[in-house]
Amino acid sequence: xxxxxxxxxxAVTAGALFAATTTLAQDxxxxxxxxxxxxxxxxxxxxxxxxxxxxxxxxxxxxMVPIAxxxxxGMPAYANFLQRRTDGYTMKxxxxxxxxxxxxxxxxxxxxxPLARVQYDQGMIVVPADSPFQTxxxxxxxxxxxxxxxxxxxxxxxxxDDTAMGLWNIETGAEVTTVPFGSxxxxxxxxxxxVDAMHEEYGPARGLIESGDMRPLVxxxxxxxxxxxxVPTAKELGYDVxxxxxxxxxxxxxxxxxxxxxxxxxxxQAVASDAYQEVQEQAALQYRSVLLGPDEFAxxxxxxxxxxxxxxxxxxxxx
Numbered sequence: 001x002x003x004x005x006x007x008x009x010x011a012v013t014a015g016a017l018f019a020a021t022t023t024l025a026q027d028x029x030x031x032x033x034x035x036x037x038x039x040x041x042x043x044x045x046x047x048x049x050x051x052x053x054x055x056x057x058x059x060x061x062x063x064m065v066p067i068a069x070x071x072x073x074g075m076p077a078y079a080n081f082l083q084r085r086t087d088g089y090t091m092k093x094x095x096x097x098x099x100x101x102x103x104x105x106x107x108x109x110x111x112x113x114p115l116a117r118v119q120y121d122q123g124m125i126v127v128p129a130d131s132p133f134q135t136x137x138x139x140x141x142x143x144x145x146x147x148x149x150x151x152x153x154x155x156x157x158x159x160x161d162d163t164a165m166g167l168w169n170i171e172t173g174a175e176v177t178t179v180p181f182g183s184x185x186x187x188x189x190x191x192x193x194x195v196d197a198m199h200e201e202y203g204p205a206r207g208l209i210e211s212g213d214m215r216p217l218v219x220x221x222x223x224x225x226x227x228x229x230x231v232p233t234a235k236e237l238g239y240d241v242x243x244x245x246x247x248x249x250x251x252x253x254x255x256x257x258x259x260x261x262x263x264x265x266x267x268x269q270a271v272a273s274d275a276y277q278e279v280q281e282q283a284a285l286q287y288r289s290v291l292l293g294p295d296e297f298a299x300x301x302x303x304x305x306x307x308x309x310x311x312x313x314x315x316x317x318x319x
């Protein structure tokens with residue numbers, strides 16, 4: 001039997017450790033938090049981090065700084081993240097690109113502790129104003145009768161846009177051919193008639209729609225957008241295509257749970273701030289951007305992995 005003296009000593013030690021952990025969690029963060037991403041300064045991911053960073057600094061009293069490590073299909077940024085110390089001061093901005101890299105065997109989502117999914121946009125098929133297709137039903141009918149004849153502009157090859165349109169082909173049986181471009185090239189080639197349509201999120205396409213230069217035929221979302229009440233969703237037409245581009249934060253897989261809890265609390269406060277909400281509305285991201293915490297986000301990632309595995313396998317990119 002343990003002596004009373006030994007039992008008391010263990011209790012005192014455990015109490016001291018708990019108090020020390022609690023104190024560390026309360027003081028954290030005590031210096032700048034760096035967020036690694038694989039995209040260029042000024043791009044969508046960089047702007048996302050900076051939009052959260054502004055109110056974060058006011059709330060936490062410490063800076064949040066985006067670190068852009070470009071090139072190599074995102075691998076240099078991933079390697080840099082893995083090489084950092086797990087001390088609570090390094091995060092990774094993640095998106096569907098990490099899911100795709102995981103499914104292709106290039107990255108491992110098990111290396112990440114999901115922290116917070118913040119942004120969630122909705123994709124669309126958009127056509128020029130003078131397109132002969134007035135409805136998505138006409139578009140589908142033509143694609144079914146002429147497999148591969150219709151061309152859809154996308155940004156990049158074998159990435160998120162390609163996957164979304166691959167899922168569209170699978171669900172509708174209306175085969176379209178994707179043509180990769182840079183963002184600005186995609187718009188000019190769609191307006192110029194070099195491709196029949198393009199896949200784009202509502203935020204970036206909003207100006208083209210509001211100007212009347214382009215028309216959306218279908219939205220990849222669970223519900224219609226309030227600002228586009230006459231545009232049907234793929235889901236209401238019977239096609240389970242709701243893939244959207246999301247942006248989120250992750251910490252290392254072995255991050256201290258106290259750091260994870262505290263960081264999510266700080267990020268959630270930053271996202272709820274007027275400053276961030278204003279940025280979100282300016283980018284038209286308010287319609288589906290529900291904040292997900294660590295557990296909900298982990299479940300969402302599992303679902304995304306299953307979906308992307310199915311689509312990329314059907315596209316012949318995964319054996």
